Structure formats: C-alpha cells, structure tokens
Amino acid sequence: MITARSRFAWCVTGSGHYLDESIALAQRLPDLDLFLSDAAEEVLPIYGMKLEELRPRFAPGFRLVRDKTASAVPVGMLYDDVYHTVVIAPATSNTVAKCVVGISDTLPTNMFAQAGKLGIPGIVFACDTEPVVVTKSPHDWVTLRPRRLELDNVQRLREIDFCEVVTSPAELEAAIGRRLDALSLAWNTSSS
Numbered sequence: 001m002i003t004a005r006s007r008f009a010w011c012v013t014g015s016g017h018y019l020d021e022s023i024a025l026a027q028r029l030p031d032l033d034l035f036l037s038d039a040a041e042e043v044l045p046i047y048g049m050k051l052e053e054l055r056p057r058f059a060p061g062f063r064l065v066r067d068k069t070a071s072a073v074p075v076g077m078l079y080d081d082v083y084h085t086v087v088i089a090p091a092t093s094n095t096v097a098k099c100v101v102g103i104s105d106t107l108p109t110n111m112f113a114q115a116g117k118l119g120i121p122g123i124v125f126a127c128d129t130e131p132v133v134v135t136k137s138p139h140d141w142v143t144l145r146p147r148r149l150e151l152d153n154v155q156r157l158r159e160i161d162f163c164e165v166v167t168s169p170a171e172l173e174a175a176i177g178r179r180l181d182a183l184s185l186a187w188n189t190s191s192s
Contacts (some may be wrong), residue, residue, distance in 0.1 A: 005084040009077075009115075011108035014039025015060060015090040016047050017127040017135045021169040022089040023049065026058075028187045033063040033083075035074065037106045039092070041066065046138045059188055067107035069114055074137045075110045086115040089125035089172055093150040100156045101161075118130040119124050123175045129167040162177050164165045 010026045011092070012019075014037060026032060034042070034054065055064060064075045077083065088095060088108050095108055102135060104113040115122050122177065128146035158165045164173045179188060 003121075004081040006031055007083050009035055009083040009086045011035040011037070011088040012040040012093045013037050013088065013092045013106075013113050014043045015089065015092040015095075015127050016043055016083075016137065017090045018125070018169050019043070019047050019049075019090055022125060023054075023057075025089070025173055026087075027098050029176070029180075030059065030188055031061060031187055032058060033065055033077075035065045035107050035111060036067060037095075037108050039106075042072070045069055052186070062113060063189065065107070070132065070154075072107050072110040074107065074113050078111065078114050078120065083120060084117070084183060086111050086120055086122045087113060087125075088122070088178070089126050089166075091126050093126075093128040093146065093153065096128070096150070096153050096157055099124070099160070100153045114161075116160065119162055121179065123161045123166060123172070124157060125155065125166050125169075126157065129154050129155050139141070163180070165181070171181045 008029050008031060010032055012034065024035065055062060098109045100111050102113065104110040112122055128150040131145065133144045133146060135144060154165060157163060164175050166175050
C-alpha cells in the first residue's frame with residue numbers, strides 16, 4: 001500500500017543533455033516512479049539506456065510509467081496523493097516552452113501543470129540556460145547557442161508557482177537534497 005504523498009515522480013523528456021547524470025540522481029532517490037514522454041522513449045536507447053534495463057537500476061517498488069494514453073491517465077496519481085515532488089530532468093526547450101505557456105500535451109508537461117495546480121513542488125532541470133551550451137550528443141560533444149526565446153522561457157519558468165528551475169547536475173542534486181531534508185528523507189545508499 002502506498003502512503004499519501006510518499007513518492008517522487010521523475011519525468012524524462014527527449015533531451016540527452018546531462019541525461020546520464022539525471023538518471024544517476026534519480027536512481028539514488030527513495031520511492032521513485034519514472035515517467036517517460038514518447039520522446040524520452042526514443043532518446044533513451046540512443047544514449048545507451050534500454051527500457052528493459054532501467055527497472056533493475058532502481059530501488060524496489062520502482063514503477064516505469066509510459067506516455068501511452070491520450071488523456072495522460074497516469075497524471076491521476078497526483079490526485080490520489082501519491083507524489084510529494086515532481087522532477088523534470090532533463091527538460092528540453094520544447095518542454096520548458098510548453099510549461100511556460102500552459103500546454104500540457106505530454107506526460108511530463110501534464111504532470112508539471114497538474115502538480116502546480118495541486119501545490120506539489122516541482123524541480124525542472126532546464127537544458128538551454130546559457131548563451132553557449134556544450135552538450136553530449138549520441139556520438140560527440142556539440143556546442144549549441146540557445147536563442148533569446150529559449151533563454152527568456154527559462155526565466156519565465158522561474159516565475160511559475162511551485163517550480164524551482166535548476167541549470168546543472170550540481171544544482172539538481174542540491175535542490176533534491178533540500179527537498180529530501182524538507183521531507184525528512186535521505187538519499188538511497190544501497191547499490192541497486
């Protein structure tokens with residue numbers, strides 16, 4: 001039986017930017033469910049993460065939730081008081097833009113919108129946050145130059161209620177650490 005607001009909801013979008021580091025942090029959290037957008041399902045294998053290999057990497061009780069319903073049925077678990085925190089990491093500029101203007105047509109954007117409406121804290125690891133971003137592509141390192149539009153959207157996201165925006169793996173770890181402290185929880189120390 002799941003106790004009220006006892007789990008993390010970790011949403012993955014179609015970004016490869018710090019994907020390995022994001023999943024490594026997710027693996028260290030207690031009571032976590034992983035929510036994948038359709039784009040995440042496409043990107044994970046490109047970065048060497050096969051869906052069938054994800055489950056054993058997480059603690060017992062882990063659930064993998066896929067974006068397979070038109071109305072994002074899994075979002076209903078937010079209304080059942082299952083989750084205390086929603087994390088989107090990494091978040092594409094597309095996801096950030098949708099969150100900023102209230103479009104919730106993917107599992108991660110719908111989780112973000114509904115969590116905010118319920119007052120459930122969210123942490124978003126935005127990808128395009130600096131004028132120059134060096135990131136790992138599936139085959140090499142690339143230099144990206146986010147447009148003013150993407151940078152402005154990250155700033156607008158910071159103004160949304162119940163949302164903390166982070167811009168690096170270290171900031172993500174620190175934000176999650178603060179959330180764990182607030183909930184009187186601790187990082188998992190066992191190797192799954």
